[in-house]
Amino acid sequence: MIFSGIGDEESELIPIMADGDEGELTNFQAPDILPILPLRNTVLFPGVVIPITVGRQKSLKLIQEVFRTDKLLGTVTQIEGAVEDPEQKDLYTVGTVAQILKILEMPDGSTSVIIQGKRRFEVVEYLEEFPYFKAKVNLLDEITTDADNDEFQAIVGSLKDLSVKIAQYSSNVPPEASFAVKNIENSTFLINFICSNTDLKVEEKQSLLELADLRERGIQAISYLVKEVQMLELKRDIQSKVKLDLDQQQREYLLNQQIKTIQNELGGNPIEQEIADLKEAAKEKKWSAEMAEFFDKEVNKLSRLNPAAGEYSVQYTYCQTLLELPWNEYTEDNFDLKHAEQVLDEVHYGLDKVKERILEHLAVLKLKKDMKAPILCLYGPPGVGKTSLGKSIAKALGRKYARMSLGGLHDESEIRGHRKTYIGAMPGRILQNIKKAKSSNPVFILDELDKVSSDFHGDPASALLEVLDPEQNSEFHDNYIDLDYDLSKVMFIATANTLGTIAAPLRDRLELIDVSGYILEEKIEIAKRHLIPKQKENHGLKASQLKFSRDVIELIVDRYTRESGVRELDKKIAKVIRRVARKVAFEEPYNVNLTAEDIREYLGAPEYSRESYQGNEFPGVVTGLAWTAHGGEILFVESSQSKGKGGLTLTGNLGEVMKESAMLALEYLKSHSEDLGIDYEVFESHNWHIHVPEGAIPKDGPSAGITMVTSLASIITKRKVRKNIAMTGEMTLRGKVLPVGGIKEKILAAKRAGIKEVIMSVENRKDVEEIKDIYLKGLKFKFVASIGEVLDYVLLKK
The missing domain is CATH 3.30.230.10 (Ribosomal Protein S5; domain 2)
Known part of the structure; x- marks a missing residue:
């Protein structure tokens, strides 16, 4: 605040101003030796009248003796206001001669003294300390400027404007202060009055007092007032913005209440309907009593949130995810082992070891009715049917099918999910696929297990340890769900091209099945039974429009492919059928029964020579x-x-x-x-x-x-x-x-x-x-x- 003063003891005071002629200050004479009154937390300027509260015994004795004589004393400000009994070193050297105008006995027993500053002085030396300070002083002259000087008038005008502005902005300044400043005619009194009552540190006021040139004092005061005005304007802007925000919130609240009333008239609030639908759907779930209680708490938390807030959509998505997961929902396994064997033989030619292991698992499951699913790992060269085998197993068992590609996976949260507090959080891909399958016991293919990598996001291979351990995955913990989910009924089947890059602890949890490459005879059978019919259908050809003899298939396998699987063979057959499809579309003649010459025309010269x-x-x-x-x-x-x-x-x-x-x-x-x-x-x-x-x-x-x-x-x-x-x-x-x-x-x-x-x-x-x-x-x-x-x-x- 700008207009306040604090005297010998700390107390808020009312500013008083005595306007007059400048000659009173410049011509004022005082004795060479003056009693010195230390002031705490304030600086007295010439011409300014301030009341001070006197509490120290030394100061009271000084005031009483001076008031009985010439009523003149010297005021000097303490360097540190907290010092109770100051010594010479604790006082500034420049002070102000003051005249006691009145002594007031206050109702609370304290003594207040009204003093007026007269002229600046400098302490030459201290003569006495007891019972109070007495010092030899040297009166200082004020360097004044002609009142008609334009620059000086501008300085005085600026001080007035800034003071009035501060009085308007600050709630701590009484309205009459602005009136008092406007009506001060004496420039010297005005500058001193403003310097005295500006809300500055004691050392800054003291520096103003020590300036002999009144013009410099005014310029320095302007610099302080400008900072004060800028600070007050900033505070006012912040307060107005806060008020605008509050007004906006109140407006939104009123509008929401009106919307709520209109919705009730039209048949109900959609937000309340959403929450009711969640509760209704929860009744159909097969989860435990503890899980039902947990879900009720989460829905109740949702109902207490403001639908316009971002937290509402996060909580709603979380509740919806809990509902969509198939808790304790299982498909019934088909234990017709003859049918299972037939399905596996139909879809895949060869792979006897794998088929034998699947049938063994089904047999045990049929006898025991409950068995922790084994973690099979099919490893072998590309194109031998490791991934597609998963679909066949799901079909043979009558289970749902889920597949997750691990190729290039390097973030652990892809397995375990993110905390739901994060923006855009979601469950890990394990539970996402379980949710998509709508069953807690699907056949789950973990493709390309050997391609998992690790970096600063974490080690996904380590996160998979919990998923692929039959002893641990009954309590799989997903960070998003933040609950244990039972994966022990899921039949996980991993695939890999090589075992060398799979971490040893992970490999230890897998039952390894070697899926080797196919020999020439097997490739011929696979092409006849699966690849050629599939490619004919994909290219819109009827079975009667093109026929592959065994010799032609053997030629393609032997001279145009060199692989363990059948992926390249599938591409070569597709290329032949595309060429024929073009001839059919252009109504050009071609051989329905393919020959070696046709293959050479369609595929070019043999790529491999035995x-x-x-x-x-x-x-x-x-x-x-x-x-x-x-x-x-x-x-x-x-x-x-x-x-x-x-x-x-x-x-x-x-x-x-x-x-x-x-x-x-x-x-x-x-x-x-x-x-x-x-x-x-x-x-x-x-x-x-x-x-x-x-x-x-x-x-x-x-x-x-x-x-x-x-x-x-x-x-x-x-x-x-x-x-x-x-x-x-x-x-x-x-x-x-x-x-x-x-x-x-x-x-x-x-x-x-x-x-x-x-x-x-x-x-x-x-x-x-x-x-x-x-x-x-x-x-x-x-x-x-x-x-x-x-x-x-x-x-x-x-």
Whole structure:
């Protein structure tokens, strides 16, 4: 506030002004030695009249003695107002000569004194401290400006305007203060009056008092008043905005009340109807008593919210989600095992292991009636039917079907959901799919489990541990629902191309089923039974308009595809049928019964040649078998020998394990040179180069160990390798042949390439015995325990 004063003791005071002639201030004389009255929290300016409350005994004694004599004293402001008994160092050096006008005894017993400032002075030195301060002073002159000066008049006018504006804005300033300022004619009195009563810190007022130039004092006062005006204007703007907001809320409230009245007249409030519908739907749910009580609380919370508020829609969506989830709602399983077997055989050709496992599960479920669902994981190369198998299982069981793709999933909240307090929160995709399936026991496919990744959003693979653990998923906790949901009746089936990228704890919870690739005969059957009829229907052709013979299908499979699954085969068949569909649409002639020439016309030249996978006409060329995520492949290892000093060079984009296998092979041949009839000088006078073709493709793994040693032995001994033979196996430095994995895929690759005989470790015999005879037809197996057996059998005498 601008117009207030605080005296010796803190108290609110009424401003008093004595207008007069400037000569009274400039010509006023006072003694050189004055009693000094310390002022607390206020500064007295010349010409200004203020009342002060006197409480200290020293000050009372001073006032009483001065009032009996000439009534003049010096006022000096304390530097720190909190000091109760100030010393010389606690007082400013510049003060104001004051004259006591009146002493008042107040009703509460205190004493108030009305004093008027006369002239500024500077303390030269203090002479006495007791009973009160006495000091030698030097009177200071005011540097005044001609009253007719335009700049000075502008300063005075600005001070008046700012003071009036503050009086209007501030509720603490009485209305008569504005009137008093307007009616002060003396410029010196006006400047001092405003400086005295401005709401400034004591040190700022003191700095104004110490300015000798009245013009400078006025300019400095303007700078303080401008800040005060700006602050008051800002406060007024904020208050008006708040008032406008309140007015807007009141207006909206009145309008909502009117809308409510109109709605009641028209037949009811839609918001109330929504809440009533939620409560009615809850009666049909099969949830527990605790869940019903929880839902009632949430709906009651919804009814207390303002429909116009954002929280209402969040709460309504939450209640609706709780209703839509199939709590304790299950479909009845079909236990007709003959029917289940028939459905699986109709939709999928082959996959006997998987079908056998599904039928086992159904059999146990039929006998026990209640069983925690196993977590099956089908792993194998792409295109073998892992995902589509889920639909077949759901159809065989009579269950609902749900599928969730995990490919590229990197946010844990995709599994567990977000807290419902977040904007746009929703349940995790597990419960979203359960809600969509409208059943708590669907067949749930978790596709591409090996493609899950993790980053700063969390680790989804760890979140899946709870989902895929039969001991934990009966109390699955979703962050959005914030309740436990029973997933133990869900039949989860995961699919993956490889197990290597699946976290060990997650893999431990899965029942792994290997879904291998198809052999030529199976692919032909799959094309006849499923792919060709599907593509004819997709392209609008009747069955009689185009016919594929077995030879034509075999040609497409053998010469135009090279895969474990049937996805590429499906694309080739679709391409053939598209070409025929065009001829039908253009009414052009074509062969209904496709021939090899037609296939060449529609698909172009054969992309793969079986002959390139056969034959080793030169020493040093050996055929190996490899496993990839797309199935088995055959692998050539070529060696050459040249004059040198025993160096070994490896090319073909080989990994560290394959490089080690090559070095191991050379060391083995050196240490067994006598057994193989090799002159040891060869190792000191020649260099060897091992190359694995298709250098753009990275290759690694231990499976090529015996292939490497056979290739080097062949080139060093100049003995060729038997034709139509392939091998796989790891070797040790002692010459022992170790078993390797992926046997079925490698055997299929060998059959595709026209290989007649396969060499592998004797310990792999058990893997071969588990494979059905149809996969082994046309292949001969040689099981070996040592490298010596391999070389004796494989290397020809010439």
